[in-house]
Amino acid sequence: MASTLKTYSRTKRTLLSSLPSSPPSVLASPTPTPKAKAKKAAAKPPPKAKAKTFTQLHFCIDQTILRTCALCGLSYTKGAPDDEALHKAHCARVQKGMEWGREEEKEQLAAGVVEVASGVKLKDRKKGRIICFKADVGGKIGSKLSTLLNTINLALSSPSLTPEILQASKVYLFLTPSITSTLREKIVGCVIAQQISTAVAIATPTEYSGACEPPSPPSPTTTLVGGIFCHPAPLPTPLGISRLFVSSTHRRQGVASHLLTAAAETFVLGCPLDPRKGQVAFSQPTGDGSAVMHRWGGGGVRIYEE
Numbered sequence: 113m114a115s116t117l118k119t120y121s122r123t124k125r126t127l128l129s130s131l132p133s134s135p136p137s138v139l140a141s142p143t144p145t146p147k148a149k150a151k152k153a154a155a156k157p158p159p160k161a162k163a164k165t166f167t168q169l170h171f172c173i174d175q176t177i178l179r180t181c182a183l184c185g186l187s188y189t190k191g192a193p194d195d196e197a198l199h200k201a202h203c204a205r206v207q208k209g210m211e212w213g214r215e216e217e218k219e220q221l222a223a224g225v226v227e228v229a230s231g232v233k234l235k236d237r238k239k240g241r242i243i244c245f246k247a248d249v250g251g252k253i254g255s256k257l258s259t260l261l262n263t264i265n266l267a268l269s270s271p272s273l274t275p276e277i278l279q280a281s282k283v284y285l286f287l288t289p290s291i292t293s294t295l296r297e298k299i300v301g302c303v304i305a306q307q308i309s310t311a312v313a314i315a316t317p318t319e320y321s322g323a324c325e326p327p328s329p330p331s332p333t334t335t336l337v338g339g340i341f342c343h344p345a346p347l348p349t350p351l352g353i354s355r356l357f358v359s360s361t362h363r364r365q366g367v368a369s370h371l372l373t374a375a376a377e378t379f380v381l382g383c384p385l386d387p388r389k390g391q392v393a394f395s396q397p398t399g400d401g402s403a404v405m406h407r408w409g410g411g412g413v414r415i416y417e418e
């Protein structure tokens with residue numbers, strides 16, 4: 113059952129790696145001059161030792177400067193123009209997706225972009241199409257992909273995919289028509305599908321014990337892979353899903369499921385793959401990713417490490 117499987121705890125990344133350091137605190141006590149000290153000593157009997165009162169002044173770095181956006185989950189420094197601009201751009205991409213425009217269309221033949229599904233109906237009755245191309249593509253499409261992957265990695269707190277992984281991967285994008293222009297489309301979902309060799313099968317709740325209590329070890333026949341109880345034996349598996357992302361305003365419409373189906377059907381030419389038969393694996397699924405993985409794959413999806 114999905115709810116009993118544990119996933120990686122991912123740490124959200126912040127735009128700023130460090131805050132400006134606090135200036136040294138100041139002790140507020142006026143220091144008397146030597147002259148004044150001598151005068152006082154002559155006129156009066158030795159003063160009683162009097163406890164001096166110091167006042168510590170703090171330059172308090174207000175913690176509220178570091179904001180975590182409720183819409184995109186990113187932490188950034190409020191008031192720092194660069195940080196705010198980066199957050200604004202990231203937030204818009206996470207919510208609405210990036211554009212697929214005329215520039216990309218112009219290059220699509222040379223870049224080997226293939227339309228693998230058209231007129232794909234979503235739950236809100238909107239239609240879209242799915243395109244596919246190699247993940248190590250260059251040119252304008254390559255730089256668009258690189259911005260898209262940076263956004264996805266930042267949102268998932270995932271590392272960048274290595275050139276070797278990109279070379280063994282295909283990109284599947286779900287495009288919907290733009291409301292403002294007929295020449296542009298929106299990239300509302302993305303799957304990176306990678307050629308892999310092995311993955312491990314997920315254990316069913318009855319196959320492991322004590323999974324709900326973190327300190328208790330799993331049964332000897334299971335092992336934790338990416339926080340999920342799995343059978344340790346590596347099994348031949350042709351397709352790995354290394355990244356899966358849908359812009360937040362388009363979720364729960366079936367975009368991810370359609371992308372995964374397109375990837376499974378077309379990744380290996382002439383050989384559609386079946387997730388229910390264990391032919392597809394996910395790497396380090398998030399909570400939402402696990403939910404899709406179980407629903408779409410009917411419990412047959414495996415796990416692999418990138």
Ligand SMILES: CC(C)(COP(=O)(O)OP(=O)(O)OC[C@H]1O[C@@H](n2cnc3c(N)ncnc32)[C@H](O)[C@@H]1OP(=O)(O)O)[C@@H](O)C(=O)NCCC(=O)NCCS
Nearest residue numbers: 357358363364365366367368369397398400401403404407
């Ligand atoms: C995970 C994600 C890709 C799902 O995309 P999506 O297009 O909304 O998924 P689908 O609409 O195809 O969902 C299919 C089914 O999966 C399950 N599911 C999807 N998201 C879920 C969620 N947040 N909570 C519970 N179940 C969920 C549901 O059963 C859903 O069917 P239903 O809507 O009829 O109930 C999207 O939420 C996302 O991008 N999240 C942030 C990034 C992320 O976590 N990626 C996963 C990395 S492994």
Ligand SMILES: [Zn+2]
Nearest residue numbers: 181183184203
């Ligand atoms: Zn935001």
